[in-house]
Amino acid sequence: MRKNLSLPTLIILVFWAGNSIAQCPDQLTNQSTSITLSPGYPRSGTNATGVQIGASCGLNIVGDLGATWARYEIPINVADNGLVSGDQIEISMDVTNATANFIYDVRNGSTTLDSSALPVLGRIITVPSGATTLLIRLFTNNNQSDVSGSFDISNLNVAKVGAGNNDTQAPTTPNLTATGQTDTTIDLSWSGATDNVGVTNYKVYKDNALEATVGNITTYQMTGLTSETSYAFAVRALDAAGNQSTASNITASTMNSSDTQAPSAPTLSNSGSSDATVDLSWSGAADNVGVTGYKIFKDGTLEATLGNVSTYTAIGLTANTAYSFTATALDATGNESLASNSVSVTTNASPGGGSSGDSVWSESNSVASYTGDVAIGTSSVPSGYKLAVDGNIRTRKIRVDQDTWPDYVFKKGYELPSLEEIHKHIKEKGHLPNIPSATEVKANGIELGEMNKLLLEKIEQIMLHMIEQKNQIENLQKQIIAIQKIRNN
Numbered sequence: 001m002r003k004n005l006s007l008p009t010l011i012i013l014v015f016w017a018g019n020s021i022a023q024c025p026d027q028l029t030n031q032s033t034s035i036t037l038s039p040g041y042p043r044s045g046t047n048a049t050g051v052q053i054g055a056s057c058g059l060n061i062v063g064d065l066g067a068t069w070a071r072y073e074i075p076i077n078v079a080d081n082g083l084v085s086g087d088q089i090e091i092s093m094d095v096t097n098a099t100a101n102f103i104y105d106v107r108n109g110s111t112t113l114d115s116s117a118l119p120v121l122g123r124i125i126t127v128p129s130g131a132t133t134l135l136i137r138l139f140t141n142n143n144q145s146d147v148s149g150s151f152d153i154s155n156l157n158v159a160k161v162g163a164g165n166n167d168t169q170a171p172t173t174p175n176l177t178a179t180g181q182t183d184t185t186i187d188l189s190w191s192g193a194t195d196n197v198g199v200t201n202y203k204v205y206k207d208n209a210l211e212a213t214v215g216n217i218t219t220y221q222m223t224g225l226t227s228e229t230s231y232a233f234a235v236r237a238l239d240a241a242g243n244q245s246t247a248s249n250i251t252a253s254t255m256n257s258s259d260t261q262a263p264s265a266p267t268l269s270n271s272g273s274s275d276a277t278v279d280l281s282w283s284g285a286a287d288n289v290g291v292t293g294y295k296i297f298k299d300g301t302l303e304a305t306l307g308n309v310s311t312y313t314a315i316g317l318t319a320n321t322a323y324s325f326t327a328t329a330l331d332a333t334g335n336e337s338l339a340s341n342s343v344s345v346t347t348n349a350s351p352g353g354g355s356s357g358d359s360v361w362s363e364s365n366s367v368a369s370y371t372g373d374v375a376i377g378t379s380s381v382p383s384g385y386k387l388a389v390d391g392n393i394r395t396r397k398i399r400v401d402q403d404t405w406p407d408y409v410f411k412k413g414y415e416l417p418s419l420e421e422i423h424k425h426i427k428e429k430g431h432l433p434n435i436p437s438a439t440e441v442k443a444n445g446i447e448l449g450e451m452n453k454l455l456l457e458k459i460e461q462i463m464l465h466m467i468e469q470k471n472q473i474e475n476l477q478k479q480i481i482a483i484q485k486i487r488n489n
Contacts, residue, residue: 024050024057046070058154069149071139085129088162098151100141171195171237176248183227183256193237201238263287263329268340275319285329293330307383319350400449406457
């Protein structure tokens with residue numbers, strides 16, 4: 001059943017010669033019914049004048065003041081008309097006496113939902129998710145060529161002809177936990193939220209105030225907090241129709257104190273050596289919050305910065321040479337202890353007159369092997385890695401093993417993010433969903449295999465959007481052909 005949009009009526013009554021005669025207003029009305037549209041707004045340099053067009057009132061739109069084109073805009077307030085995501089609107093109008101190339105379109109913000117040249121009959125628009133106002137734009141000579149623009153319009157009709165899915169069921173409540181914190185940050189994660197259609201977003205709250213709206217992810221790091229201060233955190237789940245879950249459980253945390261106390265100095269010892277290596281170990285370092293790392297110095301120069309370990313092997317040393325080693329302890333805020341005791345070691349003589357390093361590497365079947373960490377162009381290897389290179393690497397081929405690949409994008413039931421959701425995430429975060437930001441890459445680098453997987457995921461999502469748009473274009477072309485056949489008959 002068609003439901004005409006409810007919009008205020010503007011009728012100008014002029015009394016002439018004792019008879020009440022309806023004058024054509026200079027703002028367009030919904031002329032095929034008794035319901036009129038919201039007032040239209042001419043573009044700067046454009047005049048709109050009410051005129052009689054056949055048996056109906058209409059408008060003459062003309063660019064003045066030397067303008068080479070004219071435009072008239074008619075807004076439709078989504079909420080005032082009781083519209084929801086997925087509702088269908090039909091738009092028809094008669095346009096006559098158009099100079100140059102008349103163009104019609106409907107926009108939601110910066111997104112064009114429909115556009116057409118003449119005729120404008122039976123155009124079907126679907127209300128997108130999150131839309132607040134749909135804007136009908138009528139303009140001539142949009143290429144702004146040197147021709148005065150004008151047109152006449154009458155018999156405008158805008159009506160609701162189809163209902164959307166009207167999803168009113170909210171997602172279930174997520175379960176929130178805090179997984180780690182410092183004096184100014186806290187890491188939050190959540191689980192358990194489900195929806196009859198699908199969860200699309202989460203809202204994160206700090207002390208009952210909205211902190212951020214994120215995509216369909218389950219972690220968030222809250223930054224910019226104050227040390228030794230208590231906060232309460234919660235999250236809500238959202239679906240595509242805007243339904244929100246109830247707030248999650250409240251997670252209350254008091255931030256760590258701002259730590260200015262350095263750890264105590266470790267006690268360093270030599271646990272073994274060869275002609276090219278020295279094995280070091282240490283103990284005894286303590287901190288009011290916690291020791292997080294160590295620095296090793298060789299002859300007063302920084303040799304390596306390590307994680308929270310208690311052993312280190314200095315390699316690449318010269319045979320039969322004396323060295324002096326010290327160590328310092330670090331905490332999470334960068335406080336550094338005093339230097340440890342100094343350990344003096346003289347490396348062994350080179351066995352059999354061989355070159356330095358004979359006892360570090362071994363060879364089997366033409367393969368040289370070494371069980372320790374390797375640093376090239378740097379003096380340290382980050383915790384969890386075996387090789388660190390500070391410089392360029394040139395090779396013909398690199399293979400990165402990857403356990404998962406984004407074929408799931410093409411599987412049935414995959415929830416493809418809408419272009420509106422992607423656009424919103426870009427505006428809020430400055431990067432694509434699920435793609436690391438420039439700040440994250442600068443701080444942590446990127447995993448080649450994981451990044452290639454994420455890039456392929458985006459390519460496959462783009463492909464699905466292209467297929468969807470192709471289908472929409474084909475359906476619109478069929479509608480145009482059907483309308484033309486009706487008019488020709």
